[in-house]
Amino acid sequence: MTVMRDTVVKSLAKINVQGDENGLIPEYEVLVNLLPVSLLNTFTERIMAAAPADRKAEVEAGLVRAAYECGYHTGCGIITSEIFNDVVMPMVTEGEKDILRGAYAAFTAWGWAKSGIVQLKEGEKMIIRAFDYYEADSGGEGLRAYMLRGLSQAFFDLAYADPYPDGMDTYVCHQTKGIEVGDPYGEFVVTKK
Amino acid sequence: MPVQYEESMAAGKGDTSLKGNLSLTNITDLLQFLSSSAKSGMIQLVRHPGGQEGKIHFVAGELVSAVSGDLAGLEGLADLLAWDQGTFHFQPGAVASKTNVGLSVQHAIMEAVVLLDKQVKENQSNPTKAVEERSLDMQGGRGSNEVLNDLLEISGIDAVVVVGRDGFVIESAGSSARVNIDELGASLAHAINGIEEMGSELNVDRFQDMFIEYGRAVILCKPVGDAVAAVITPDASKLGIIRHKTKKLFEELSHSF
Numbered sequence A: 001m002t003v004m005r006d007t008v009v010k011s012l013a014k015i016n017v018q019g020d021e022n023g024l025i026p027e028y029e030v031l032v033n034l035l036p037v038s039l040l041n042t043f044t045e046r047i048m049a050a051a052p053a054d055r056k057a058e059v060e061a062g063l064v065r066a067a068y069e070c071g072y073h074t075g076c077g078i079i080t081s082e083i084f085n086d087v088v089m090p091m092v093t094e095g096e097k098d099i100l101r102g103a104y105a106a107f108t109a110w111g112w113a114k115s116g117i118v119q120l121k122e123g124e125k126m127i128i129r130a131f132d133y134y135e136a137d138s139g140g141e142g143l144r145a146y147m148l149r150g151l152s153q154a155f156f157d158l159a160y161a162d163p164y165p166d167g168m169d170t171y172v173c174h175q176t177k178g179i180e181v182g183d184p185y186g187e188f189v190v191t192k193k
Numbered sequence B: 001m002p003v004q005y006e007e008s009m010a011a012g013k014g015d016t017s018l019k020g021n022l023s024l025t026n027i028t029d030l031l032q033f034l035s036s037s038a039k040s041g042m043i044q045l046v047r048h049p050g051g052q053e054g055k056i057h058f059v060a061g062e063l064v065s066a067v068s069g070d071l072a073g074l075e076g077l078a079d080l081l082a083w084d085q086g087t088f089h090f091q092p093g094a095v096a097s098k099t100n101v102g103l104s105v106q107h108a109i110m111e112a113v114v115l116l117d118k119q120v121k122e123n124q125s126n127p128t129k130a131v132e133e134r135s136l137d138m139q140g141g142r143g144s145n146e147v148l149n150d151l152l153e154i155s156g157i158d159a160v161v162v163v164g165r166d167g168f169v170i171e172s173a174g175s176s177a178r179v180n181i182d183e184l185g186a187s188l189a190h191a192i193n194g195i196e197e198m199g200s201e202l203n204v205d206r207f208q209d210m211f212i213e214y215g216r217a218v219i220l221c222k223p224v225g226d227a228v229a230a231v232i233t234p235d236a237s238k239l240g241i242i243r244h245k246t247k248k249l250f251e252e253l254s255h256s257f
Helices: A005-012 A037-051 A051-078 A083-087 A094-110 A147-158 B027-036 B073-081 B106-125 B125-135 B144-153 B181-202 B237-254
Strands: A026-027 A030-033 A114-119 A125-131 A173-178 A186-192 B005-008 B014-021 B041-047 B053-057 B062-068 B084-094 B158-163 B167-174 B210-213 B220-226 B227-233
Touching: A005 A083, A005 B181, A026 A094, A030 A051, A037 B220, A051 A094, A051 A147, A051 B220, A083 A094, A114 B158, A125 A147, A147 A173, A147 A186, A186 B144, B005 B062, B005 B125, B027 B041, B027 B053, B027 B062, B027 B073, B027 B084, B027 B106, B053 B073, B062 B073, B073 B106, B106 B181, B106 B237, B144 B158, B144 B167, B144 B237, B158 B181, B181 B210, B181 B220, B181 B227, B220 B237, B227 B237
Parallel strands: none
Antiparallel strands: A026 A030, A114 A125, A125 A186, A173 A186, B005 B014, B014 B084, B041 B053, B041 B084, B053 B062, B158 B167, B158 B227, B210 B220, B220 B227
16 A cells, blocks of 8 residues: 545535635644635745845745745644644555655645645655646746745655654755746655755 | 558468568467467467577467477467567468367466566566666656557557555556546455455465456556556456556566656
8 A cells, every 4th residue: 555646635625615704724733724826926026026136045045045934944844743643644655655645635736736746766866757836937047946946845845754743854946847937847856965 | 550561371272371570560469360360270389589489379260389499388378478689470271289288268378477577586586686676667767658558559448547555546558438537446456455364364475466357348457557447448358468468567667666
């Protein structure tokens, strides 16, 4: 038995989107919000457009960092949550590899991107492919799926680096393909830093 | 028939002989052609370079015997199927001195391909080498989309899909009105999980390939690296040739996953 993606998606997609008095949705032992993706894309577009040409790389790195920090802490919350334990963990037979499969299935269930693992060399390298991710609709130039880059790096750190919270910044993620530049899918490669 | 044979008439005798080069066609295509036209006779083969000789006898399109050097029967046929350079000559009416295969062409090809697979597996039995090769393969090689497109060019294949062990559809090509690709991915993952558990219980090693024949579609799947590739074909009539022709492409695909 390994983690069955459709089982995870069907179980986790039953999220209650009713926010509390602050608009926050307590699910899977983390707090999430329900915002239109156009807001997130517009934020990225504006901040990149406002950056001077010689500092765009730094701003880009900052956007990836924001996604990474969020992904690292939220990701830990998800994979240690009760529901993940109930739904995913009984199917885990291949250790960290299966936990990552479950994490990407959860990511898909939440509607962030239809994404999954293409190749995985344990502790060394991972290739992720993503379809219909919201950043593909953003305006701008070049590869710009900052959220998916940061999140993929965070997931791999959680799986193979030192235990949370000491494993940050062990791996790095590069985007090699993107729907936003005309490729059929987005592709992300995680390797050691 | 997509290949060209040099067909010559023996002057005055009225019989037809079929000659050609294995660089233009392959033995599997030739067997399929002769089977479909219910020929009786012998294919004589000479391998290049080296000059090794082989013979395959038919009666009414059925394969009755195969010989390649010292190898006879299915072993001989398996050896012949691996030849990619040489010449062939079909001699109508030639009769085999004895039967050492006695199967339909489709069945004989499938059995011979199983033998070939087994030989390849035995040659790759060094696990350390396999891991090293996979590590290198992850760094480059022909793109998986190119290999999928080559698979689609095989006659009879409607669609090809590569699925992660968790059911994630990594890549697909072609289209099949018979099957929803996303549902196929999830279903295959569940089926293969069950099959691997059975293999483990029975202690018969890992799963190598699987055919599922339904009323309106046939699905052939095989592990490619850490994923599973599946091809969809409308019926089982070309399964032997599809299995043979997909073999190398599946191997190539395994370098990408």
